[in-house]
Amino acid sequence: MKNVLTEAKLLLIGIPVAIWTLLPIYNLFLFSISTKEDAFAGKLWPDHPTLRNFEIVFREQHHFLGKFWRQLGNSILIAVAVGVITLLVATTAAFAISRLKARGGRLVLNCALFTYFIPAAFLAVPMYKAMSAYGLLNNQWALILAMITIASPYAIWVLKQASDKLPWELDEAARIDGASPLQLFRLVYLPLMGPSLVAVGIYALLLAWNEYLYAFLLLSKEDDLTLAVALGQFLSADDSPWELLMTTGLLYALPPAAIYYVFKRYMQAGLTAGAVKQ
Amino acid sequence: MSTIALPQVEAVRTAGPRKKRMSSWQLWGALFLAPYVVVFVVFVVYPVGYGLWLARHPDSYVQLANDPVFFGSVVNTLVFLVVAINLKMVAALLLSGFFVTARPWIKWLSVLFILPWAVPSIPTILSIRFMLNPEWGVVNQLIFKLTAEDGPNWLNDRWLALSMAMLVHVWKSLPFWTMIMIAGRLSIPKELYEAASVDGASGVQQFKFITWPSMRTLYLTSTILSMIWTLGDFNSVYLLTGGGPADLTHILATLGIRYLRLDQVDLAMATIVCAMPLVLPLVYFMMKRLSR
Numbered sequence: 001m002k003n004v005l006t007e008a009k010l011l012l013i014g015i016p017v018a019i020w021t022l023l024p025i026y027n028l029f030l031f032s033i034s035t036k037e038d039a040f041a042g043k044l045w046p047d048h049p050t051l052r053n054f055e056i057v058f059r060e061q062h063h064f065l066g067k068f069w070r071q072l073g074n075s076i077l078i079a080v081a082v083g084v085i086t087l088l089v090a091t092t093a094a095f096a097i098s099r100l101k102a103r104g105g106r107l108v109l110n111c112a113l114f115t116y117f118i119p120a121a122f123l124a125v126p127m128y129k130a131m132s133a134y135g136l137l138n139n140q141w142a143l144i145l146a147m148i149t150i151a152s153p154y155a156i157w158v159l160k161q162a163s164d165k166l167p168w169e170l171d172e173a174a175r176i177d178g179a180s181p182l183q184l185f186r187l188v189y190l191p192l193m194g195p196s197l198v199a200v201g202i203y204a205l206l207l208a209w210n211e212y213l214y215a216f217l218l219l220s221k222e223d224d225l226t227l228a229v230a231l232g233q234f235l236s237a238d239d240s241p242w243e244l245l246m247t248t249g250l251l252y253a254l255p256p257a258a259i260y261y262v263f264k265r266y267m268q269a270g271l272t273a274g275a276v277k278q
Numbered sequence: 279m280s281t282i283a284l285p286q287v288e289a290v291r292t293a294g295p296r297k298k299r300m301s302s303w304q305l306w307g308a309l310f311l312a313p314y315v316v317v318f319v320v321f322v323v324y325p326v327g328y329g330l331w332l333a334r335h336p337d338s339y340v341q342l343a344n345d346p347v348f349f350g351s352v353v354n355t356l357v358f359l360v361v362a363i364n365l366k367m368v369a370a371l372l373l374s375g376f377f378v379t380a381r382p383w384i385k386w387l388s389v390l391f392i393l394p395w396a397v398p399s400i401p402t403i404l405s406i407r408f409m410l411n412p413e414w415g416v417v418n419q420l421i422f423k424l425t426a427e428d429g430p431n432w433l434n435d436r437w438l439a440l441s442m443a444m445l446v447h448v449w450k451s452l453p454f455w456t457m458i459m460i461a462g463r464l465s466i467p468k469e470l471y472e473a474a475s476v477d478g479a480s481g482v483q484q485f486k487f488i489t490w491p492s493m494r495t496l497y498l499t500s501t502i503l504s505m506i507w508t509l510g511d512f513n514s515v516y517l518l519t520g521g522g523p524a525d526l527t528h529i530l531a532t533l534g535i536r537y538l539r540l541d542q543v544d545l546a547m548a549t550i551v552c553a554m555p556l557v558l559p560l561v562y563f564m565m566k567r568l569s570r
Contacts, residue, residue: 013376014387021391024449027416028405042419093314102307108315113568115322117561119510121531122553125538125546126329127321133328149321152314157568181306210398213512213535231400235520242408249401260396261389268457 028253031246039243053247062244064234067222075209075226075252078140082147083205089148090155090200095189097156098163099171100181109160116153121213123150128217142218143226147211151204158203162196163189199266206256227252333547342548351528352552354440355509358529362444363508366452367501371493373452374459375485388460395453403517406446407433436526439519443527447514451507455500462496463489499567506560509553 030046031039032053038046055061060068093112097105115123127146128137136142166189174184190197212228219225225233231252234245260267342348377388394402409415410432418429433439470488479487512531515521521528521536528536530553537546 010376010379010381010384013373014384017373017376017391018387020449021394021453024402024405024409025393025397027409028401031405031408040414042414042416089313089317092310096307096310100303100307100310102311103304105307105311108311108318110565110569111318111322112314113565114561115318117506117564118557119506119531121510121512122534122550122557123322123325124512125534125543125550126325128538129328129332129543130321130325145317145321149317152317156314181303181310185310212398212400212517217535217538228398228400231404232517235404235517246401246405246408249404253397253401256398257393257396260392 028246028250031243032250034243036241036243039246053243054251056244057247057251062241064230064241065244065248067225067230068248070223071225071227071230072251074140074224075228078144078147078215078226079205079209081144082151082208083201085144086148086151086155086204087197087201090152090159091190091193091197092185093152093156094159094163095185098160099166099184099189109156112153112156114153115149116157120150124213124217127214131218137218138220138224140219140224143211143215144208146214146218147204147208150214151207155200155204158200159193159196162193166192195266198263202259202263202267206259209256329547329550332544333551335544335548338544338548339552342545342552345545347525347528348533348549348552350526351530351533351549354527355529355531355553355556357440358444358447358511359505359508362447363501363504365444366448366455367497367504369448370452370455370459370500371497373456374463375489377456377460378463391456392453394450399450399513400517402450403446403513406442406449407518410442433519434523436523439523439527443515443518446518447508447511450514451504455504458496458500459493462493466492499564502560502563506557506564509557 030044033049033051034043034046035048035050035052038048057065057068060066093108096102097109127149131137131142131146134142136145170188170192171184174188179187210228211226212232215226215229216232219229227248231245231249234240234242377384377391409417412418412429412431412434415432417432421427421429430438432442466488471484474484474488509529510531511529512535515527515529516532516535519527521532525536530549534546534549534553537543537549
């Protein structure tokens, strides 16, 4: 009897949590398989489920979606570029700070941490002005560079934490064998840091894929936009085709969710450990 | 680990013949550090310096103080911080207790529970925006079916709209903080709970005397970190209400961007400078904590 009561109590928490979590996402999915009439009728399941919305999006048959494939490509390109370059910048910095004990390393780490803690929305205005001073506005590099700036501090922090855990004897042995710093980096450091590198690369990639504010400030040519900005543009119209907006939104939300679940093991260990050090 | 290793390095460094080689290691250190230093100088130091220079006119602050939208935004920001964060952190703390319960279905639920955090903001916030649409949104249609009365116009009233923005914020970030709290709970030794239940301690007593004392530091750190991030939460407000109705639901983060869009860069920077007395002490606290 007591067991039944416990289970009932757990369900009483679990069911509302499930509804709370899934409702907005289910609504997104529902719209994508509904005709406009069904979607606006507030039904829990459409009378005539259809894949027509996806067809319209894939064939770019609505003026809001004229550049769907192009913008999808932009999102991918920018996310991959940010992931790769952040990884490069952060790995070398963490190596210098943690393994080479480079002079000024501590200071650089503190600068990085400081940048990490300044909310990105507050950095956006000065960043916008700087990009315009550099003549990079309306150039995708502006977004890539801005996202690298935002992603690398945390990447450096996580990699530095992971790197500190590698046994120091490895470096000693490599040095005694006459290894150069470059060989130490390539042959000892990189192979051992594998899982953290995956976590950090994915982190930067997802950050760039999901970014709205910077993309919307720094890009304006229709051909350069990412999907996030294109979705935001739907909002400016009064008669937005909501079912198409939601379909595109669903397509845009799927890759990061899939990537997250595939790399969940790396992500949770690497990211939660770094986020709040006890 | 590194603190133990450090003296060894010093020992090698002071050994005479190696000295020249160590300086080449230092050179490599500088080289490896260089890419990030360049990024930091070009995209953080210069923009921030330039921004502060733009914000130097006292006139900007007078203008801000005279703008009713600014005062409203400060109030909104503070309300957002106090209400949304406490709601979220308490919920995360309690839910973590639910999620560490060993049941197969809870394991599955925890996988789904991460979704709001794992997917991008835009599609889900727009989905919620439509759910709150007074005529066609599922929320008001449900209210109508149940009570035969029209639901409120959710996004057309300052406090209602701001509450909805806070709910969006909680919806989006609750999974992350719950995950952190779960990690915290899992690090508490199981024996403590076993001993407590042998002694006949109730669930509440176990929470009060075992869970809370072990989690207090983590909870405080998480709250501070969450405050910093919430101050910069542009999406929850901008994508849900756009700052409306009549610019009544802006927070400082969206207000800065609003001025920028209106080509009033001085005011945008001044707004951000005004947020600094809130941000910097929190940043200082976090940096102290992390660089220990």
